[in-house]
Amino acid sequence: MKAxxxxxxxxxxxxxxxxxxxxEHHLYCLENxxxxxxxxxxxxxxxTVSGLREDCERYRSTLKADPRFSEIDFKVEAHHQHAxxxxxxxxxxxxxxxxxxxxxxxxxxxxxxxxxxxxxxKEQEDVVLLDCRSNYEHESGRFRGxxxxxxxxxxxxxxxxxxxxxxxxxxxxxxxxxxxxxxxxSAYLLEQGFENVYQLHGGIINYGIEEGGEDFEGxxxxxxxxxxxxxxxxxxxxxxxxxxxxxxxxxxxxxANPVCNLHVHICERCGWEYEGACSETCVEHPKKRxxxxxxxxxxxxxxxxxxxS
Numbered sequence: 001m002k003a004x005x006x007x008x009x010x011x012x013x014x015x016x017x018x019x020x021x022x023x024e025h026h027l028y029c030l031e032n033x034x035x036x037x038x039x040x041x042x043x044x045x046x047x048t049v050s051g052l053r054e055d056c057e058r059y060r061s062t063l064k065a066d067p068r069f070s071e072i073d074f075k076v077e078a079h080h081q082h083a084x085x086x087x088x089x090x091x092x093x094x095x096x097x098x099x100x101x102x103x104x105x106x107x108x109x110x111x112x113x114x115x116x117x118x119x120x121x122k123e124q125e126d127v128v129l130l131d132c133r134s135n136y137e138h139e140s141g142r143f144r145g146x147x148x149x150x151x152x153x154x155x156x157x158x159x160x161x162x163x164x165x166x167x168x169x170x171x172x173x174x175x176x177x178x179x180x181x182x183x184x185x186s187a188y189l190l191e192q193g194f195e196n197v198y199q200l201h202g203g204i205i206n207y208g209i210e211e212g213g214e215d216f217e218g219x220x221x222x223x224x225x226x227x228x229x230x231x232x233x234x235x236x237x238x239x240x241x242x243x244x245x246x247x248x249x250x251x252x253x254x255x256a257n258p259v260c261n262l263h264v265h266i267c268e269r270c271g272w273e274y275e276g277a278c279s280e281t282c283v284e285h286p287k288k289r290x291x292x293x294x295x296x297x298x299x300x301x302x303x304x305x306x307x308x309s
Contacts, residue, residue, distance in 0.1 A: 266278065
C-alpha cells in the first residue's frame with residue numbers, strides 16, 4: 001500500500017469571510033503536513049493536496065464535518081510521495097477562472113452522470129462528448145471521438161459558441177479533469193439554449209478510479225508534480241507525439257526556458273538531449289532552468305512567510 005494520497009476536490013458553497021477562512025485553512029494544512037494548491041473564493045473551495053494517508057483522511061473528515069462542505073466529493077489517488085513541493089492557499093474571485101461569475105452551479109447546471117452511467121451513455125448515437133479543457137490538456141489525452149475546443153484558457157469558451165451550435169439538438173456531455181469546469185460550462189450551455197446537457201461527475205480522474213478509464217486515449221494533464229497521470233487501465237492508447245522528434249510519447253514538460261514555459265510533449269531521449277527545452281533557441285536561453293527529467297518547476301516562494309503566503 002502506498003503511503004501517500006493525492007486529493008482532488010471542489011465545492012460550490014458560500015464562504016463569507018474568505019480572508020479569515022484562508023488563514024485558518026492554511027494553518028490547518030501546515031499543521032497536518034499537507035502540501036498543494038487551494039483556492040478560496042466567496043463561491044466556494046477548490047484544491048489539490050497531497051500528504052500521508054492518515055493526514056489526508058483527517059483532512060477529508062474535517063472538511064466534511066463543516067456543514068458548508070458536507071457534500072464535497074474527493075477524488076482520492078494513492079501515491080508514493082508528496083505530489084507538491086509547497087503549500088499555496090490563495091483567495092481569488094472564482095474557484096476556477098471562468099468568466100461566468102453570474103452562474104451559480106447550485107441553482108442551474110448540467111445533469112451529473114456517475115462514471116458507470118457515463119460509460120454507457122457515451123456510446124449512444126445522439127450523444128456528443130465535449131472536452132472543456134485547454135489545448136495543452138486535451139492534446140495530452142481525451143476521450144475517443146470527443147469534441148475539443150481551440151482555447152488557451154477556460155474563460156475563452158464563449159468564443160467557441162458558434163462552432164458548438166451544430167450540436168444543439170444532441171445530448172451534450174461535458175467533461176474535464178475533476179469536474180469543476182463542467183459545473184459552469186454545462187450551465188453556460190443551458191443558458192445559451194442547449195436543452196440536453198450532462199456532465200461527467202468527478203471528471204476524468206474519477207472515471208479512471210471507478211471505471212478504469214476505458215476509452216480515454218492518452219494521458220490526463222494534472223496540476224501537480226506528476227504533470228500527467230495515466231487513467232486508462234483497460235484499453236490505453238498513446239495519442240501525443242514528441243514536439244521535437246515526433247515519436248509517440250506521454251512525457252510532458254514545461255519548457256526549461258522560463259520565458260517560453262511551453263506545455264509540450266518531449267520524449268525522454270529528446271528531453272535529456274535538449275536539456276528540457278522545446279527548441280535549440282530555448283536550449284541557449286541564458287535563463288534556462290536545470291532539467292531533472294520531470295520538466296516540472298515549482299514556483300518560488302520569494303522569501304515570504306509560508307504561514308502567510
